[in-house]
Amino acid sequence: MELQTPPSLTVSKPDAAVATLLQTLPAELFLEVVEQSSIAISITDPHANILYCNRALCELTGYRRSDLTGRNHNVLASQQTPKSRYQEMWSQLTSARPWTGRLINQRKDGSVYLAEVTITPVTSADGVITHYLGMHKDISVRYGLERRVHNQMAMIEAVLNAAPSAIVVLDEQQQVILDNLVYKTLRTDLKGVEPFEALGLAAEPDHQKPLVPLVIRGQTRWYSVHSQLLHELNEEAELYFVEGRKRACRLLIITDQTERRQQQEQGRLAMLGAELAAAKQAAVIREALDAALVQLQAPLNMLQAARQLDPVADCGSHTVMAVALEEGESAMRRLQACQPVQTEEPLVPLSAHTLLQDLQDLCLPGVGGHKGRLQFVIPAAGACLLDGQRLRLLAALSLLVERGLQRTEALADAWVRVGAEPSAQGVDFYVEDNAPGMPQGAHRLLAGQPGGQEGALLALSLVQSVANEHRGMVEVTSVSDGAHRITLHLPSSLSDRRLA
Structure with missing residues (x-):
């Protein structure tokens, strides 16, 4: 000194x-x-x-x-x-x-x-x-150990803070004993609520959850959670001579998977869009061929009737009618052979919430800068449940949406509204638009008359087919302010789980 x-x-x-x-x-x-x-x-x-x-x-x-x-x-x-x-x-x-x-x-x-x-x-x-x-x-040795522990803690803290995931360690009383910067930032974004509580991990501590949504600053983000059990040595002096006494802790690694989920969702929607486009195209082709077959069948019926009514006609006339009948029947066979085969789609449990959400994601990008024209009224998850053919329902509803957009294209204040609501028998899907006049061919459809002018009834015909397959019905009604609604009434379930 x-x-x-x-x-x-x-x-x-x-x-x-x-x-x-x-x-x-x-x-x-x-x-x-x-x-x-x-x-x-x-x-x-x-x-x-x-x-x-x-x-x-x-x-x-x-x-x-x-x-x-x-x-x-x-x-x-x-x-x-x-x-x-x-x-x-x-x-x-x-x-x-x-x-x-x-x-x-x-x-x-x-x-x-x-x-x-x-x-x-x-x-x-x-x-x-x-x-x-x-x-x-x-x-000197003790000081060296103290500094080494301090340096290791500083390095651990730096590594944890550099990690892209939120990391937290909880004790047996669900108290935070260690967290990193990402976790602290997430807690701030949640206005002080512990992220593990917001993710529902306090109630189910050992439950490994899939992607969990959190609303942060008005946007939904998706997180995956990895949980691992840790053991911490007791620090109480009275337990100095007690070996093997350890306190259980829990390590949670919370990773933002929003971008990954968006990529997966984009891929899913792209695949669904391709399947839907193929289904719609096949439906349009079938409806057009059905209409052509109906129109071709009429003159063939007349030729057949003429032959039966005039059996004593000269041979030349009979020969001409026989050739015409043969050519007509051959043409019908060729048209029937060209019809796309309709793959039978199984009935699966569906939610109107998910179905309309997919429809919205598929339709809105095509509207471009006029998204205000197309409105969706999506019920809460679990409110409208049914057994149905997912792709067929999407195809029918998307065709109705396209028809509504076409009908209102020239209107300055046009709108098309799509939604679903529960009914006494099951679920009602509807498409409304404010174009004047009843949708073209609606009365003929309700009267059970197939076909139509240049495919004008294709959308309605497909909706009617889907309704028949699901043992439901189609209704076209006028609503307030001159708007019209096409409603697809479907039962919640089919007792035999098979198509009609």
């Missing part, structure tokens, strides 16, 4: 009871206790000159007792301890208060060590400081 001569100071007398107790112990005991102590001890005069040092101090510093006795304590001082530390030390010692702090001391061989030093002023009966008692510990 770099010590200077302190001024004398008067302090209070020692406690008389303590003085009496000390007098009952032999002086040799105090000498042996100090000499054999593992703590390095020195006693100096008020000028910081060493009067005594024990074996532990000699072993610590590398000096012999004779080398230290009579020398000032600053023989152990190194230039690496700032002077402000010594000033702080003397300010406290001259106030007759013990001082404890850390100094970088130097051994005889020039090596340095970090010492934890406690210096206590010793006063006479009249309160004057007569000596200083110093106790020294080499804490």
Whole structure:
């Protein structure tokens, strides 16, 4: 220590009871206790000159007792301890208060060590400081371990904060004991709500969940959660001798999968759109061929009737009619062979919410800058459930949407509304538009007349076919403000789970 001569100071007398107790112990005991102590001890005069040092101090510093006795304590001082530390030390010692702090001391061989030093002023009966008692510990190894732990924690924190996922560790009481920057940011976005609680992980701590939605700043984001059980050693002093006692903790890794889900959804919608386009095209072709077959069947029927009504006609006439009938029947067979085969789609449990959501995602991009024209009224999830053919229903509804957009194309304030609502028997899907007049061919469709002018009834015919397949019905009605609604009434389920 770099010590200077302190001024004398008067302090209070020692406690008389303590003085009496000390007098009952032999002086040799105090000498042996100090000499054999593992703590390095020195006693100096008020000028910081060493009067005594024990074996532990000699072993610590590398000096012999004779080398230290009579020398000032600053023989152990190194230039690496700032002077402000010594000033702080003397300010406290001259106030007759013990001082404890850390100094970088130097051994005889020039090596340095970090010492934890406690210096206590010793006063006479009249309160004057007569000596200083110093106790020294080499804490270099302990300090190194402390810094290593600190550095490791800093590195762990840096790694956790650099991770793209939100990471949190919870104790047995669901209290956060460790989290990273992404988790803190997510908690801020949730206005202080713990993300693990918002994700429903508090109620089901061991449940591995698939993608879970969270609404953040008005947008839905999707997260995956990985949960892992950890064990932490108890820190309570009373459990020091109890081995194997560990506290259970839980590590949660919460990863934002929104972009991945969007890519998956885009791929799913692209595939669904392709399937839907193929189904619609096949339906249009079948309807057109059916109409052509109906129109072709009429003259063939007339030719057949003519032959039966005039059996005595000349051979030439019979020959011409026979050739015409044969050609007509051949044409019908060719048309029938060209009809696309309708693949039977199985009935599956459906939700009107999901069905209309898919329809909206498929139809809105095609509307472009006029998305306000096309409105969707989507019921809550679980409100409208039914058994149905998903692709056939989507094809029928999308054709009705296209027809509605075509009918309202010339209107300045045009709108087409698509929705679903529960009914007494099941679910009603509807498409409304505000174009004037009843949709073309609607009356003929309701009267059961197939076909139509240049495919005008194709959408309605397909809707009627879907209704028949699902044992439902189609209704075309006028609603307020001159708008018209086409409603597809479907039962919730089919008792035999088969198509009609």
